[in-house]
Amino acid sequence: MDKKTRTYELLVSIFIFITTIFFLFISIQNPVKAPGKGIGPMEFPIVIFSIMILLVVVVLINNIRSRQASKLALQESTGKAEKKDLRLPLTMFLIVSYALTWKVVGFTLSTFFYIALQAKVLNRKSSNKMCILISMLAVAFVHLIFNVLFSIDFPEPLLTFVLER
Amino acid sequence: MGDFSLIISAVAGVFTDGITLFSILVGTFMGLIFGALPGLTATMGVALLIPMTFTMDAVPALGMMLGTYVGGIAGGAIPAILLNIPGTPDAVVTTMDGYPLSKKGRGAEALGWAAYASGIGTFISWSMLVFFAPLLAKVCVGFGAPEYAALAFFGLSIIAAVSGKTIVKGFIAGFLGVAISFVGIDPIWGNLRYTFGSINLMGGVSLMPALIGFYSIPQILNSCTFPSNPKMEKVQIKNFIPSLKDLWREKFTIIRSSVIGTIVGAIPATGGNIAAYIAYDQTKRIAKDPESFGNGNVKGVISAETANNAVCGGALIPLLTLGIPGDSVTAMLLGGLIIHGLRPGPMLFADNPSVVIGLFTALLLATLMMVLLQTIGIQFFVRVLSIPVNFLTPTLVVLSLVGSFALRNSYFDVLLALVLGGMGYLMTKADFPMAPTVLGMVLGGMFEGEFRRALRLNQGLAIFIERPIALCFILVAFLLIFSSIVRSYKIKKQNMDSN
Numbered sequence: 001m002d003k004k005t006r007t008y009e010l011l012v013s014i015f016i017f018i019t020t021i022f023f024l025f026i027s028i029q030n031p032v033k034a035p036g037k038g039i040g041p042m043e044f045p046i047v048i049f050s051i052m053i054l055l056v057v058v059v060l061i062n063n064i065r066s067r068q069a070s071k072l073a074l075q076e077s078t079g080k081a082e083k084k085d086l087r088l089p090l091t092m093f094l095i096v097s098y099a100l101t102w103k104v105v106g107f108t109l110s111t112f113f114y115i116a117l118q119a120k121v122l123n124r125k126s127s128n129k130m131c132i133l134i135s136m137l138a139v140a141f142v143h144l145i146f147n148v149l150f151s152i153d154f155p156e157p158l159l160t161f162v163l164e165r
Numbered sequence: 166m167g168d169f170s171l172i173i174s175a176v177a178g179v180f181t182d183g184i185t186l187f188s189i190l191v192g193t194f195m196g197l198i199f200g201a202l203p204g205l206t207a208t209m210g211v212a213l214l215i216p217m218t219f220t221m222d223a224v225p226a227l228g229m230m231l232g233t234y235v236g237g238i239a240g241g242a243i244p245a246i247l248l249n250i251p252g253t254p255d256a257v258v259t260t261m262d263g264y265p266l267s268k269k270g271r272g273a274e275a276l277g278w279a280a281y282a283s284g285i286g287t288f289i290s291w292s293m294l295v296f297f298a299p300l301l302a303k304v305c306v307g308f309g310a311p312e313y314a315a316l317a318f319f320g321l322s323i324i325a326a327v328s329g330k331t332i333v334k335g336f337i338a339g340f341l342g343v344a345i346s347f348v349g350i351d352p353i354w355g356n357l358r359y360t361f362g363s364i365n366l367m368g369g370v371s372l373m374p375a376l377i378g379f380y381s382i383p384q385i386l387n388s389c390t391f392p393s394n395p396k397m398e399k400v401q402i403k404n405f406i407p408s409l410k411d412l413w414r415e416k417f418t419i420i421r422s423s424v425i426g427t428i429v430g431a432i433p434a435t436g437g438n439i440a441a442y443i444a445y446d447q448t449k450r451i452a453k454d455p456e457s458f459g460n461g462n463v464k465g466v467i468s469a470e471t472a473n474n475a476v477c478g479g480a481l482i483p484l485l486t487l488g489i490p491g492d493s494v495t496a497m498l499l500g501g502l503i504i505h506g507l508r509p510g511p512m513l514f515a516d517n518p519s520v521v522i523g524l525f526t527a528l529l530l531a532t533l534m535m536v537l538l539q540t541i542g543i544q545f546f547v548r549v550l551s552i553p554v555n556f557l558t559p560t561l562v563v564l565s566l567v568g569s570f571a572l573r574n575s576y577f578d579v580l581l582a583l584v585l586g587g588m589g590y591l592m593t594k595a596d597f598p599m600a601p602t603v604l605g606m607v608l609g610g611m612f613e614g615e616f617r618r619a620l621r622l623n624q625g626l627a628i629f630i631e632r633p634i635a636l637c638f639i640l641v642a643f644l645l646i647f648s649s650i651v652r653s654y655k656i657k658k659q660n661m662d663s664n
Contacts, residue, residue: 001596008595015591016337023344023359039620041351041358044613045344052340058333091389092587095382095562099583103576115559122389122555134556142567150220152571 001066010063017056024049090121107154112139168518175522178224179530185225188218189527192232193534199233200240201549202557203250204388207237211497212376213561215504216568223505223520228527230501231477234494235287235531238437238474239539242279243546246272246466255437255473258445262458262465269461276543277405278463279470281412282419284536286471289423290430290478291532294485295525298514301486305511310619311628313510315638317612320489322642323433324601325649327492332653334597342605343612345370352614353621365577372500372606374569374582379602380493381565382586383593389558402544418448418464419471426472430479433491437473444472478528485509485521490607493600499607504572 001009027042027049098114105113115135119126146152179185192214199210210233218226241256246263259279266275308316321339328335348359349369360366412419422444429440448468449458458465481498483489488510490496502509507517514521539546569582589599619628629635 005594005596008591012591012595012597016341020344026359039617041354041356044617045347045358048340048343048347052337052344055333055337055340059337062333085390087390088386091386091558096583098562099566099579102579111563115556115563118559118562119555122558123553126553126555135559138560138563142563145217146567146571150217150571152567152574154567154570155576 006063006067009059013056013059013063017053020049020052020056024053087122091118094118094121102155104157106156106158108139108156109158111142112136171518172522175519176526179523179526185228188221188225188229189232189530190534192229193236193531194538196233196236197240197535197538197546198549200237200252201243201546203244203252206253207234208493208497209381209384210237211494211501212380213564213568215373215501216571219572223507224523224527226505227501227524228531230498231528232531232534234498235477236535238477239280239283239535240546242470243276244550246275246279247547248550255441257438258441258469259466262462265461266463266466273402273405275463275466277407278466280536280539281407282467282470283474284532285419286423286426286475287477287532290427290475291528293427294478294481298482298486301482302511302514305486306515308511310615310622311632311635314612314615314619315629315635316487316489317608317615319638319642320608321604321612322645324604325646327600328598331596331598332649335601338592338597338599339601339605342602343609345375345606346609352610353617365575371573371578372504373572374578375585375606376497376500376603377565377569378582378585379589379599382582383590385558385561386590406540415467418467421447422468422471423475426475427479430476431482433483433489436492437476440472440476441469444468485513486511490604493603496603496607
């Protein structure tokens, strides 16, 4: 396993560990015992969360052990610095911003801007005209399928405000 | 199921309904595109198409998904042959002889064989599905809570098998899925669990945003840094359809690979990749010129493509009769069935026979359409390979988020898909498999509900020993878990020895 994967593994394991402890705590705080031989609503989750914690601890121990083992190897290797690709963090930022602007700008406008910007971010050589054209076509397609055909109403606060005035 | 008039009316219903025919055609077409584009899979295709089917009736909706499934697996052969990049994991074996054929200038021939072999493979597995599924369902129709609980436990044990070498991580991912299924109203007592006072969580974590979050978003993020338009071998698409004489000559390869594909597909947690490997290996062993395999032998393409598509019919046997998804695509199909108010399992055949017949007919039509679409439009699917990633990625993001929103018109579901998508992305980067999470989510609720019901009704765990079918499922599940642990340990030891 490479260094990057190990770091992700550590982060994810710690996150799952903390979350599971939190949920286990909630489950223990709300015990509802079942009469007879049945089991209550929190008993099954308690078992599952306990097993999860044990398994995550196994992964964490393995991760720390493999880190120590690879330290020597790392010291020996000269390792070239990886060229940073900004497309991924920018894509993540754009996706989150896009979802958040649904409620503010509205679906149509935010989709149009998102697709145009995202296309440009992923390939800077793409012409602006092409990005705008594809973006318009994609918005029209989504509207045709979901809005016209399936009668799904998307949030459009800005357009509604402008049209009502 | 014995009612002949019911069969005739259900089959005729599919053939004469324009919407059903159109949705199967669209599904198959989309599947071929998803299969042809490296980085996108049939699983993602089904996940993205589910929202488009919300307003449809069950048969056209599921026909569309089945079309995507069949088309998605078959489409994977196109980049495998032309680019040496499998469009889907199932097409890895196809690259072995497909690409060398392409380099020899026989790419068109390989594409033709891939399309027709896929079609025949799916047709033979469809025949087995139609024959065996009703028989199996009849045997299982008397299931009670203990059998269903044992069945769900068996389904969950598949987590061990699909986890590969990272078995502990697979279990964590699977239990995470089970934990997600806890959110909402308790299935027996009706108490609210882990909703934190949110109305949006009272009905549980909606399946659609979860499926999209765990499957589509990580895949989109992983593929957004792919290089655009990889180099393609030049191919002249003409006279690529295999003649009847050619098909007859390869009959044994096709039948053998179809049977292998169907059997492998019916075994949960195997999949098209394994089926293609086994079929390829068998064909190579029997061949008079085994040394030509790997250097451009058309039999290699035929066996791999027949077997990986034959898995479709085989995988539907446990899904429809027992409600057990064998892999991620069938887990997605199970999600689609549930969203349309159908619970796969023995009772599906008893309660909704017309839907089952409709599904069988839709699968047959999807197979025919897949071959037809490739026959008349192979040029188009080859051109699909040059769709720029920078335009495809944002379109898929929009479809994913719209899909999450569409089921309940809920903005909360969009945010949920994003959160789970972020989590899924980090998990894939950390080498956690995603299929167990989906299996856990889909089967976790069923297992908990039936298990607790069985305990309440029968006053104790002894019921699982007293009922032979339940006991059988539990034993097989433990056997599966044990063998997976042993296999994982062996792989780990081998890796350590080689290091």
